[in-house]
Every structure is written in C-alpha cells, then in structure tokens.
Amino acid sequence: MAVLDHRAELNRAGANATGFFGTARFLMRRYPLGAVGAVIVVLFVLTALFAPWLTAYDPTSTNPRASLARPTADHILGADFMGRDMWSRVAYGARISLAVGVGSTFLGCLIGVAVGLTSGYFGGWYDLLIQRLIDIMQALPLLVMALVMAASLGPSLQNTIIAIAIPLVPNVARVIRSNTLSLREMPYVEAARAVGMSELGIAVRHVLPNTLAPLIVLATAQLGAAILTEAALSFLGLGIPEPHPSWGRMLSESAAEYVRTAPWLVIFPGIAISLAVFGTNLLGDALRDYLDPRQRT
Amino acid sequence: MDARADVQPEAGAQALLEVDDLQTYFFTRQGVVKAVDGVSFALRRGETLAIVGESGCGKSITALSLLRLIPDPPGRIVGGTVRLAGHDLMTLDEPAMRNVRGNDISMIFQEPMTSLNPVMTIGRQIAEVILLHQDVSRKEALAKAVEMLRLVRIPEPEQRVREYPHQLSGGMRQRAMIAIALACNPKVLIADEPTTALDVTIQAQILELIVELQQKLGTAVILITHDLGVVAETAQRVIVMYAGRKVEEAPVGELFAHALHPYTHGLLASIPRLDLMRGEVNDTPQRLQEITGIVPALTDLPQGCVFAPRCKFADDRCRAQYPPYEQKRSGHWAACWNSDALYGGALHA
Numbered sequence: 294m295a296v297l298d299h300r301a302e303l304n305r306a307g308a309n310a311t312g313f314f315g316t317a318r319f320l321m322r323r324y325p326l327g328a329v330g331a332v333i334v335v336l337f338v339l340t341a342l343f344a345p346w347l348t349a350y351d352p353t354s355t356n357p358r359a360s361l362a363r364p365t366a367d368h369i370l371g372a373d374f375m376g377r378d379m380w381s382r383v384a385y386g387a388r389i390s391l392a393v394g395v396g397s398t399f400l401g402c403l404i405g406v407a408v409g410l411t412s413g414y415f416g417g418w419y420d421l422l423i424q425r426l427i428d429i430m431q432a433l434p435l436l437v438m439a440l441v442m443a444a445s446l447g448p449s450l451q452n453t454i455i456a457i458a459i460p461l462v463p464n465v466a467r468v469i470r471s472n473t474l475s476l477r478e479m480p481y482v483e484a485a486r487a488v489g490m491s492e493l494g495i496a497v498r499h500v501l502p503n504t505l506a507p508l509i510v511l512a513t514a515q516l517g518a519a520i521l522t523e524a525a526l527s528f529l530g531l532g533i534p535e536p537h538p539s540w541g542r543m544l545s546e547s548a549a550e551y552v553r554t555a556p557w558l559v560i561f562p563g564i565a566i567s568l569a570v571f572g573t574n575l576l577g578d579a580l581r582d583y584l585d586p587r588q589r590t
Numbered sequence: 591m592d593a594r595a596d597v598q599p600e601a602g603a604q605a606l607l608e609v610d611d612l613q614t615y616f617f618t619r620q621g622v623v624k625a626v627d628g629v630s631f632a633l634r635r636g637e638t639l640a641i642v643g644e645s646g647c648g649k650s651i652t653a654l655s656l657l658r659l660i661p662d663p664p665g666r667i668v669g670g671t672v673r674l675a676g677h678d679l680m681t682l683d684e685p686a687m688r689n690v691r692g693n694d695i696s697m698i699f700q701e702p703m704t705s706l707n708p709v710m711t712i713g714r715q716i717a718e719v720i721l722l723h724q725d726v727s728r729k730e731a732l733a734k735a736v737e738m739l740r741l742v743r744i745p746e747p748e749q750r751v752r753e754y755p756h757q758l759s760g761g762m763r764q765r766a767m768i769a770i771a772l773a774c775n776p777k778v779l780i781a782d783e784p785t786t787a788l789d790v791t792i793q794a795q796i797l798e799l800i801v802e803l804q805q806k807l808g809t810a811v812i813l814i815t816h817d818l819g820v821v822a823e824t825a826q827r828v829i830v831m832y833a834g835r836k837v838e839e840a841p842v843g844e845l846f847a848h849a850l851h852p853y854t855h856g857l858l859a860s861i862p863r864l865d866l867m868r869g870e871v872n873d874t875p876q877r878l879q880e881i882t883g884i885v886p887a888l889t890d891l892p893q894g895c896v897f898a899p900r901c902k903f904a905d906d907r908c909r910a911q912y913p914p915y916e917q918k919r920s921g922h923w924a925a926c927w928n929s930d931a932l933y934g935g936a937l938h939a
Binding site for chain 2: 479480481483484485486487488489490491498499502503505
C-alpha cells in the first residue's frame with residue numbers, strides 16, 4: 294500500500310497556498326469557470342480604464358476615406374460608415390457599458406436593499422404598501438420599464454443609469470425581503486434583541502450581512518442584465534446619445550444596413566456585449582460559492 | 591437540612607428580582623392562550639433558581655416576559671409586575687428597556703448552533719454587546735471580548751475571537767453565548783435550557799462553568815430546564831410549573847426529599863434510575879414511570895386543578911376548584927388539595 298505523502302497531497306489540493314499568486318492559483322483550480330469570468334471582467338475593466346492608451350484613433354473622429362474599411366492592420370476591427378475606427382469605439386464603448394452597468398446595478402441594489410430590508414423586517418402596512426407597488430412595477434418587463442423611464446427622462450448617461458436602476462429595484466427588493474422574512478425569525482436575531490439591540494440595529498447589523506451572498510449573485514446577474522438593457526435602450530435610440538460609442542447603438546446603426554456588406558460592424562460589438570455579460574455571470578456564480586462563510590474552511 | 595433552605599421565597603427587601611402575578615397571554619384564533627398565568631417569584635442576589643416543567647408549560651415565556659421580548663401581536667403581558675432592584679421593568683419605555691437587556695438581565699438560549707450570527711466573528715459579537723452598553727472604544731471592547739473568552743475557558747482566545755461560529759463546536763458556541771451574556775456583568779442571567787442541545791459530557795462542563803462564573807461574578811441565575819438532574823446539580827431553589835402556573839416551589843433538597851405535588855412526583859419518577867430498573871429496590875425490575883396524558887391545550891384548560899385530568903389522585907374537589915397555592919411546610923409551597931393526605935405535608939415544625 295502506498296504511503297500517503299500529506300505535504301504533497303496538501304500542495305496538490307492547493308491548501309497551503311500563500312501570497313497573491315499562490316492564492317490566485319488555488320482559486321483558479323477550485324473555481325475554473327469563475328477564473329474565466331474574472332479574467333473576462335478584468336480585461337473588460339482594463340479596456341475601459343485604459344482605452345486612450347489601447348487605441349490609435351479617437352472613437353468620434355470621422356474619416357471618409359476609411360468608410361466601411363475592412364479589418365486590416367490599420368483598423369484591426371475595421372471602420373464604420375463614417376470611417377470611425379471600430380476598435381476604438383468598442384474599447385471606449387466598454388467605458389459606457391461599465392459605467393452604466395455598475396452605476397445602475399449599484400443604485401438599483403442600494404434602493405432595493407433599503408426597501409426590501411425594511412419591508413421584510415418591519416412588515417405590517419408598510420410592507421403591504423411596498424409589495425403592492427412592487428407588484429405594479431413587476432407587471433412590466435425590465436426593458437419596457439426601462440424604456441418608459443428612459444423616454445420620460447431623456448437620453449443622457451446619467452438618465453440611462455437611473456432608467457435602468459429603477460426597474461432593478463423590485464427584483465432586488467423581493468429577494469432581500471424574502472431572505473429577511475426568514476432571517477428575522479433566526480435565534481440570533483432574538484439573541485440580539487435579548488442583549489438590548491435596537492430593531493434598526495438588528496436589521497442592519499445582523500440581517501443585512503446574511504443577505505449579502507444572494508445579493509452578490511443577484512447583483513452580478515443584474516450587472517449583465519443592465520449592460521444588456523443599456524445596449525437595448527441605445528439600440529432603440531433611447532440610451533446613450535451620439536456621438537458617444539455605445540455597443541448597443543453600434544449594433545442598431547449597422548444591423549439593418551451593413552450586416553451583409555460589412556458584418557464586422559455588427560459582429561464585434563455583439564461579441565463585446567456577449568463576453569461582458571458572460572464574464573459577469575460566471576464571476577457572480579463563483580463569488581457566491583466563495584463568499585458564503587458557511588462553506589469556507 | 592441545608593441552611594439556605596430555610597429562607598422564605600418572598601424574601602422581600604433583599605430580593606434582586608421580584609416577579610409578581612405575571613400574566614402573559616397569547617391572543618390567537620383558537621382563543622386566548624394563558625401561557626403564563628399569575629406567576630410570582632423572587633430571586634436573591636447570587637442565587638440560582640430553577641424553573642422546571644414539561645414542554646409548553648410556560649417556562650420560556652416566563653423568561654421572555656422578564657425581558658419583555660414577547661412577540662406582540664399575538665402575545666402580550668397583560669398583568670403583573672417585574673421589579674429589578676426595586677425598579678418596575680413593565681413601565682419602562684423601549685429604549686430604557688433595551689438598556690436593561692444584556693446589561694442588567696441577559697439570556698442564554700437553547701440553540702447554540704443558531705443563536706450566533708454565522709457571518710460575524712465571535713469577537714465582534716461579544717464586542718457588540720459591550721459597545722452597546724458601555725462607553726468604550728472598539729479596541730477596548732475587542733480586548734474585553736478576548737478576556738470574556740478566556741473567562742469561559744475557550745482555549746486560545748486571541749485566535750478564537752477572529753473565528754466564525756461555524757468554526758466552533760457546539761460546546762464552544764455555548765461558551766461563546768455565555769461570554770456574550772456575561773460581557774456586561776449582568777445582575778441576572780437567564781439560562782433557557784442551556785444544555786439541551788449539547789451532548790452529555792459537554793452538558794456537565796457547561797453547567798459547571800455557569801455555576802463557577804456565578805460564584806465568581808455574583809450573578810443571580812434563573813435556570814430553565816426540564817432536566818431534574820441539572821436542577822439537583824446547580825439550583826438552590828426550584829419552581830415547578832404546569833400549564834402556565836406555579837404548582838410547587840421549594841428549596842432543592844426539600845423538593846427532592848418531600849415533593850408535595852403529584853405532578854412533581856411524576857417528574858421525579860420519570861428520571862431513569864438504574865437501581866429501580868435493575869430491581870435492586872423492589873426485587874422486580876421496574877419500567878420507567880411516565881406521566882400519562884399530555885399537557886392540556888392552554889386555550890381549553892379544565893375548570894378545576896389544571897393537572898386533575900392526568901392525576902391519579904384527583905377527586906371531585908380537584909375537578910371543580912383550583913387548589914390554593916399555599917405554604918405547606920417551611921419554605922415549601924404547593925398548589926394541591928390532597929398533598930397533606932398524600933404526602934403528609936402539613937405545616938409543622
């Protein structure tokens with residue numbers, strides 16, 4: 294019978310990984326899909342942050358001679374009808390997508406958590422009122438709701454964020470509320486009451502942190518949805534106004550006219566949207582597994 | 591007999607906690623549930639008082655009533671007073687009451703597995719209580735948390751303060767709960783079945799710890815349990831509750847030697863005894879005795895003595911009229927019409 298080498302086995306399982314790279318390798322091994330997601334998200338963020346250094350052209354400057362240029366060494370992803378470099382527009386578009394995605398998810402979660410936590414914890418007529426309002430909001434699909442908001446607020450980056458954040462609120466509020474309903478019956482909530490904590494203190498210090506795991510999963514899923522919604526709004530002409538490069542608008546400008554003659558105008562923004570959504574979802578799933586301290590050893 | 595057994599239950603002036611005619615009712619669809627119905631008792635400084643009884647007899651509700659933690663609706667404390675060192679707790683407003691909880695009166699719960707917040711470190715949970723009630727910095731509170739863990743005999747307290755509840759065993763968690771409960775040096779500690787969820791060897795350790803800390807800190811303890819073995823080891827005085835009322839009260843030695851209520855006798859007989867079961871006492875091995883029947887629905891209590899339907903000795907008077915709760919022997923109170931005839935409990939000596 295073979296002798297078990299404990300050190301080697303521990304090393305193999307990555308259990309005694311130390312330092313940043315050791316830990317990173319350990320996490321990659323344990324959550325391979327999450328690592329893929331993380332890489333995509335990091336690339337996405339880096340592209341957004343360093344867009345001016347990664348691109349040779351201004352995303353808004355036109356050049357009639359490059360109109361509908363094929364992907365070449367000059368324009369690696371080609372150029373659109375107005376001769377604007379596609380790589381520049383995709384890279385700068387990441388900024389818009391990131392800003393709208395993170396901004397609206399954050400805003401939506403902030404309001405949703407506040408609403409859901411108070412609604413679930415304090416209950417009563419307040420809960421009833423909030424839930425009926427949420428019913429009304431949920432009767433409309435996310436996109437329709439965002440459309441209404443965007444159309445009434447008018448197109449701008451800030452309004453797009455608000456228009457996407459508001460329809461996210463009901464989803465977040467519902468998840469947080471349902472969690473809160475079960476958490477407020479936990480013995481540790483009663484124990485906190487027995488040591489003299491105020492109700493608001495218990496809600497914030499004991500209930501809220503226990504809803505974070507589902508919130509993170511939801512938030513990353515919503516991040517993808519927000520990016521997608523921004524693309525859809527811009528596609529429909531209600532999102533980010535010209536000349537800012539938005540992946541959704543790039544699709545809408547090109548889809549009908551150029552999909553056959555210059556498919557790169559459609560394919561690259563499409564890939565960018567898909568990758569961003571895919572990456573955030575993978576990362577979200579892995580984060581859920583990792584952040585739940587009950588599963589950590 | 592033990593010297594402390596002679597002290598009267600209503601020890602008036604020196605009582606730390608006085609509960610008088612406490613009534614906690616739940617208003618449900620099935621009717622009014624009188625979970626606690628006219629319970630009175632007094633607790634002296636440094637004393638351990640046990641409250642025993644079957645499940646559903648109102649022990650825990652009594653404890654929660656003292657802290658005014660009855661969920662309202664459906665529950666409400668409809669009558670009675672609770673005085674802590676002379677101050678009536680029932681008339682305090684909510685912020686003042688919060689200041690009492692965890693500071694003057696604190697509580698250990700039955701479930702150490704779920705009574706700690708799973709996403710907060712042990713240290714932060716102890717520090718939280720200290721920060722709530724004392725004017726100290728976060729750092730001082732954490733240092734105090736380490737001290738508390740050391741006090742409850744958790745090894746490597748500096749290490750443990752940074753750990754999460756799931757990293758601790760059941761016994762360790764109950765120790766941590768005790769640390770939280772005692773962090774502000776309360777006058778009264780209510781232990782609601784503190785050992786029920788633990789295995790037997792750990793039970794003994796936890797009880798020992800509670801008794802030891804009680805002596806060290808001078809805390810008065812109300813021990814709620816259905817385990818008479820636990821009572822014998824730790825308490826000085828015992829209250830037996832049945833269907834929301836007190837049926838007997840006596841010093842612990844007196845209760846075990848001369849129980850005066852048939853229900854108490856039933857409880858005592860239902861403790862497994864090796865000598866009886868082996869037949870060393872009565873020649874023939876005996877089965878474990880049980881009290882037949884179940885606790886009556888609290889919405890539909892019998893008219894007379896609440897225990898009458900399950901009592902072997904019940905007569906017509908028992909079924910018609912509730913017996914007075916009276917002193918039958920020195921320091922020994924009971925509510926039973928027939929205790930004198932049955933157990934010779936007439937007040938003498």
